Amino acid sequence: MAAESIIIRNYAKTGIVVDELAIANRTGNVDSPDMFLRDADEKEAGYFKPIIYINGYFVNKFLMDFSLDLNEILPVVSFKFYTGSATFLTVSYPKDGDIASIYIRSNVNVYKPIRMDFNILSVDSNVSSTSEGDMIIFSVLGECRVPGFYSEVCKAYRDKTSYDTLFQVSQDLDLGFATNDPSLNDTMTWICPNLSYYNFIKDVSLSSYKDDRSFYGVWIDAYYNLNFVNINNQLEAKDVSQTVKVQVGAAKGAANDTLFPGIELQATDLPLLVTNATYYAGYPFYINGYTLISEAGNTTNQMGYIQVVQFYDENTEYKESAAVKSVSYSIQATTTEDVQENMVLQRGRASEKEYLKEIRKKWMGILDSGPEGQVHPNYLQARVQNPLNLSDVTKFTLQVETTSYFAGFYRGQCVPVAIYTTQKGPRMENTGISNDQKSQHSAGMVLDQFLSGNYVLMGYTIGWDTSRGFYQILNLCKREWFLNSAGNLPKAFPINVVTNTVNTNNG
Numbered sequence: 001m002a003a004e005s006i007i008i009r010n011y012a013k014t015g016i017v018v019d020e021l022a023i024a025n026r027t028g029n030v031d032s033p034d035m036f037l038r039d040a041d042e043k044e045a046g047y048f049k050p051i052i053y054i055n056g057y058f059v060n061k062f063l064m065d066f067s068l069d070l071n072e073i074l075p076v077v078s079f080k081f082y083t084g085s086a087t088f089l090t091v092s093y094p095k096d097g098d099i100a101s102i103y104i105r106s107n108v109n110v111y112k113p114i115r116m117d118f119n120i121l122s123v124d125s126n127v128s129s130t131s132e133g134d135m136i137i138f139s140v141l142g143e144c145r146v147p148g149f150y151s152e153v154c155k156a157y158r159d160k161t162s163y164d165t166l167f168q169v170s171q172d173l174d175l176g177f178a179t180n181d182p183s184l185n186d187t188m189t190w191i192c193p194n195l196s197y198y199n200f201i202k203d204v205s206l207s208s209y210k211d212d213r214s215f216y217g218v219w220i221d222a223y224y225n226l227n228f229v230n231i232n233n234q235l236e237a238k239d240v241s242q243t244v245k246v247q248v249g250a251a252k253g254a255a256n257d258t259l260f261p262g263i264e265l266q267a268t269d270l271p272l273l274v275t276n277a278t279y280y281a282g283y284p285f286y287i288n289g290y291t292l293i294s295e296a297g298n299t300t301n302q303m304g305y306i307q308v309v310q311f312y313d314e315n316t317e318y319k320e321s322a323a324v325k326s327v328s329y330s331i332q333a334t335t336t337e338d339v340q341e342n343m344v345l346q347r348g349r350a351s352e353k354e355y356l357k358e359i360r361k362k363w364m365g366i367l368d369s370g371p372e373g374q375v376h377p378n379y380l381q382a383r384v385q386n387p388l389n390l391s392d393v394t395k396f397t398l399q400v401e402t403t404s405y406f407a408g409f410y411r412g413q414c415v416p417v418a419i420y421t422t423q424k425g426p427r428m429e430n431t432g433i434s435n436d437q438k439s440q441h442s443a444g445m446v447l448d449q450f451l452s453g454n455y456v457l458m459g460y461t462i463g464w465d466t467s468r469g470f471y472q473i474l475n476l477c478k479r480e481w482f483l484n485s486a487g488n489l490p491k492a493f494p495i496n497v498v499t500n501t502v503n504t505n506n507g
Helices: 087-092 162-172 197-206 231-236 296-303 379-393
Strands: 009-012 051-054 063-070 076-082 099-104 114-125 137-144 152-160 176-179 188-196 216-220 225-230 243-249 265-271 287-294 306-313 326-332 343-345 359-367 396-402 414-418 453-465 469-477 480-482
Touching: 009 162, 076 114, 099 137, 152 162, 162 176, 162 197, 162 225, 188 197, 197 216, 197 379, 225 231, 231 379, 231 453, 296 379, 306 379, 326 379, 359 379, 414 469
Parallel strands: 176 225, 306 359
Antiparallel strands: 009 176, 051 099, 063 076, 063 453, 076 137, 099 114, 114 137, 152 188, 216 225, 243 265, 287 396, 306 326, 343 480, 396 469, 414 453, 453 469
């Protein structure tokens, strides 16, 4: 069972009301191409492809590709379609303030469907070659519709933690609220000085503080919840096991699902494991393809490995000299406290200490946290600690494409990953820890321990196209990596040596 500290719980429900998606069949024609959309509960609706609706026009009938991007603070949708009917250009074309409505659902009823409205940001197209204005290909970009999200607000949230403040902001915006950590040590008066809620949410998250190891991410999910997540909780969890519901075919019994004639589908409990192991083929989190993306060099150039926090402490006794009031200390990104054999940390080349030279200094201004002060005592440190840790965790991203849509994924989730090599050759010979390459599952499968392990799902994309149908791209991150030590190929780093633990305490 997963650790309590990694469970992201809902503390409030959204009050945002989305548009009605279905429209009446005015013609009474049962052969109408929109007829199958009248009933939102019909089995095909939102399962084979997303339903997209703009001003009375069901785009999904002519859909070419679709992407719901859940990697930034707000969900973003993009899709491309051709005009099977010329009425889109003259009747249904989105005017100022119009929206695109989408609906996606799982074939397992335990998971809530995705039903969202998006402000249309842009519409691009080619030029019609006919006088009727048809056969145009449109590309639409939209952003999750949260009324008031960009409105500038002047408001004070008095004597509250960052958790309390963001909870109140979620209520101001009629959003739900979800977190894995309601206990923070940053009580103060949080002031929104004519900032938009968008900028204020980011600023509060940036300044949030619990202890010297914790750091936070914030985003709005596909169900209109403002999520405020302690990422360090997710990274430090030892037990991330969880059981999820999937739809599988039963060996016996009468068919009860028109999507799969002749097969009885049943919702079955299954341990969540993102893997390319063949015994998981057919499940929605089976890996169709994967790669590793690095931003390590760019991140190091910008952030360094060590940041020196400098500020003027207004709370020191007034009779003290300016030199005494000047505070300076260094911090580093949080790392594991239990460094194991063949584990490397993200501190430059494992055989060198050159990372100690990569220092960035941050002058943070004046800290006033006394009885009449404006901020909590760790306010300035938090504004360095949070982005430093977030950038460190996202230096490397394991990007995985799954074979279908699985509604059980969510941002901030702890996800176990097992990637195997199955073909004999140089990679298999140099993957794993044992040169005899005997696997606990099969002699033909060797676990790649460098790519496998427990990850945090930092973001994902739900995609659809005409050739693949639904698929998902998961962006998975972790901060410690276990090395493959098998084989005779030269290794670019020392193995079977415990790397020295990096001190993450303030100097």
